[in-house]
Every structure is written in C-alpha cells, then in structure tokens.
Amino acid sequence: MSAPTVFDHPAARALSRRHRLRWWEPLPWILALAFYFMFPRYLGFGTELLIMVLFAISLDLALGYAGIVTLGHAAFFGAGAYTVGMLAHHGIWNEPISSLFIGAAVAAAIGLASGLVLLRTTGLTLLMLTLCTMALLEEAANLGHDWTGGFDGLTGISIPPLFGLFEFNPLFPKTQYLYVLGALLICFVFVRTLVYSPFGHSLTGIRENTLRMHAVGAPVRTRLVVCYTISAALAGIAGGIWAQANAYVNLSTLGLDRAATVLIILVLGGYGRLYGAFVGAVAYMALSHFLAKVYPTAWQLGLGFLLVTIALFARGGIIGLGETLMARLRPKLKPKPPS
C-alpha cells in the first residue's frame, strides 16, 4: 500500500469500509425466507408486504438520501402498475419480467419529465407539485376509460407462466412470493450499491447542504433529476409487480392513500437508512392490524397519533431509536478502544 499511515486513521478506515456487508444485513432475507416456509397460508399478505418494502425503498432513495420531499410517489407506482396492466389486458405483451422493465421505463420517463420541471423548486412548492403530478395521472387514468378501465380499473390480467415454467397467478402464492422476493433483492442490491457510491455520497451532500454542493461545483439539479428518475423506475417496478400479483389494476395504485402509506412506512422505519423500509413496512402492517382489532372504527387515528409522536420525538424512526439505544449502551458494554 502506498500510504499505509492515512488508511490506519479511524476516519479513513470507516469510510473505506462503510460499504462492506455487516453481520446483520442477511437477517431480513433470512426472515423473509423463514416466513415462506412457516406461514404458507399468509404468502399473499407477505407478497403485499414485500411490494410495499420495494416501494418504500424507492422513496427512500429520493426522500431519505437526496432529500427530495415528495407526496406523490404513488404516481410512479401507478404508472408501472397501469403499464403492466394495460399491456396484458389489451393482449399486447404479458411476459412478466420484460413487462416489469417496460413498466419501469414508463415510470422513469414520467419521473424524468416531471423531475426536470419539479426539481427547480424546493420545500412546499415541490411538495404541492408532486401532489399535482399524481392527481393529474390519477385523473388521466380515470378518464381514459377505454384504455385504463376508468374508475373500475382493469381486471383479468393474465400472466403466462414465469420463465415458461411456473404458473403465475393469485392461486399460486408461493411462486408470486418468491418472484417478488427475487425482484426486491435485485432492486435492493442496486440501491445499496448506489447509496454507497460517490454519486450516493453527493446525493447525501445535496440533502445536507444544497448551497454548499453548488459551491463545490456539483451539477445539483442534474443529480437530483437522475436520482428522481431512478427512484421512479423502482417505484414503477413495485407497481408493476403489484398489478401482476393481484391480476388487476385500479385507481388505488396511484392515489394519495398509497402515497401517504408509503411515506408513513418510511418515516416509521426511519428514512435515509436503507433498512427503514423493511422495519417500517413490517411495523406498519403489524400496527394497522393490531389497531384495527382494538379500535375497529378509529384505527387510523391511532396510526396518525403514532406518526406525530415519531415526527416530534424520534426523527430517525424505529431504526433511529435503535441506533440511539445502541450508542447509549455501547460504552457501558465494553470500554472504549484506545484510538
């Protein structure tokens, strides 16, 4: 090594190793596989959960890493879902995997086009514009009845067997579950690679201090648009899978409800943390299930209350709480290593 002294420094060592796999990182995947074997009757629920995780990861890239405040991310989920749904319903194309790529491309195109305009703004303006984009798409899907099925959506989307081998429809939840898990793994590895790259580092820089990023010569808006487009493509994949797994599409794929849910999941789990999406989705599903049982009429109120609490007292979500706890405990567990 040319300069061993520099890389002996704890800061340099931490930076040059931060992309390495940590011991606990296989855990979510082991749990997901364990779920497959232990709860074969709940795989439909598991599939829905994994799709939301993927959707939340796409949002984390834009919101958690680049700091793009958006309330309309379901626009891209819906774009992917409708693309896959319409192609299959109208008998144009239904091979599942290539359909996802097409769905991703359409969502990315919408992300790119809207991003070029939206990302000139920040804060509340940006928030409103993302909402408007989603509302426009929703209205288009509502009005384009011949193509989109309008308010009723499209049913009877039939997908041919996966790889020509495995039957693919809601009657085969095992196939669907593994299919979603595979797609999630691939997308996750991609996002993880991205956030630890210099590009990802610069996105963090934009989030932390946009003005300074301009001053170090970063093409800030280009970076944001690229990030937004990638994030839209991933959301499109999530939406496409949703359409395939449910064998229908409707307006719920691109409504405010879905956009709000994914935001809650991410905030609950902890944004800008990669694994917040996993923790948040599980916590959200468990909580809404629990609250719906205890307060059948007002469970959303309980959820809202929890969200306010998190926003006020635990900005890092559940993972953030865990980190704080670990930081408190660590000095007590073992004496600090000499630096």
Next chain:
Amino acid sequence: MTAALLETRSVSKSFGALRAARDVSFKLEEGARHALIGPNGAGKTTFINLLTGVLPPSSGEVLLKGEDITTMEQAARVKRGIARTFQINRLFRGLSVLENVYMSVAERVGAAPQMITPAGKRKDVIDESMHLLETLKLADHAHLTITGLPYGRQRLVELAIALGLKPVVLLLDEPAAGVPSAETHIILDAIDALPKSIGVLIIDHDMDLVFRFAKKITVLVRGAVFAEGTPKEIGANADVRAVYLGQATHG
C-alpha cells in the same frame, strides 16, 4: 499586458431599492494576496456572491482570465477554478469531517458521478482528503461528525472543503471569524502553503490578520469601492480610518 485572473467591470447589484454593489471595478491578479474590507453591510459578501455566480449582477461584467463569465452557472465557474468559503458555516453537518472534504475532492477529480464503485474504494480521494486535513491540523478530528466539532474547527473544515477544489481563485469570506486567535495562524499557514500563482481574496474584520496577510487592500463602503492600495497606504488613509478603521476598534 495579460488579463487579470479575475476581474469585474462596473458590476452593480440592487436588492429592490438597496444598492449592495455600485459600479464595482475590481481586479484580482495572479498570485494576489488581496483583502476586501469594509463596515458591516458594505456588500462584501454580496460581491463574492457576484463573483461566484450565486447572484446575477444587475449590470456589469465578470471576467475570468479575460473570458466573460457573467452568465456562467456556479458549478461551471467552480470547474474553472473559482472556490469560496462561507461567512456562516455551510457544512454537511450530519457527516464526518473526512466525508465533508471527500465531497469536494470527489467533485474535482470527477469521481462524484460514479454510481457503482463504492465511495470507500476511491482510495485516491480518501488519501487526498486526509492529507488536506493533516495540513489543516484537522486529522485528529477527521472521524467526528460536524455537529460534534467546536466552532473554530468547523471554520477550518470550511477552508478544507474549498482547498479540496484546488482552486485558481480562492475567495475567503471571514475565514477566521470564530476561530480562536491562537489558531488563526493555521489558516494563514495553509494559504502560505498554496501554490504562489493562486489569487486569494480574503474578507475579514480582524485588522491584524488583514495587515499580516494582504499585499493589497480594497475598501468597500455602501457597495462602492472607497479606497484601494497597499496596506501601508490604506493604514495611512485618513478617510478610511474615519469610515472604517476607527469604527472597527469600537466594535
């Protein structure tokens, strides 16, 4: 005659009725050690914002090595070698000191657009960032998050980020404000260690530092150039004393 490194020709900037820069014609020569002084609100920071492209001038021209860059974007100016520090720290507060400097070095060497290679594998960027921190006596703090750093050290990180750009023109907006006086020499030493050809413009209210550093001083008052000359001339200028130096001893 060769063109000045950085030059403005009757640059003006108005904020509504307020004229923060009035017909400022100014030259920063190659290798200059130039100071810009003036009372609070004189328009010094505004002038730097005009030079770096943060603000567009209302009228006038900005030239870099004779080339008109008046309408050039901020990032493009940085690529051509104009770097600045901020009067009020603008750091990546949630990141470590090293990660802060990594940001600017990565931009300069063109690593920043890379999406696949992990940031940690750009050893060249880490190596250069660490060496820069060593020259600024910040290496011991490299692993700390900015929020856990004393204010004076944060000022040095400001400087480190700018130096990571290997600028041709370095614009320092009160780099020593908030730095304990025992440590201001770190800043001057770092500037001394730069290649001599770099043009440095420093804004500061600390007259000791200004007179130690500058070979030339420009005095800005109410947006206009009030006086310009060597430290000796400026120090002896009765008008300058009246309008600025006298006041500075009070505040």
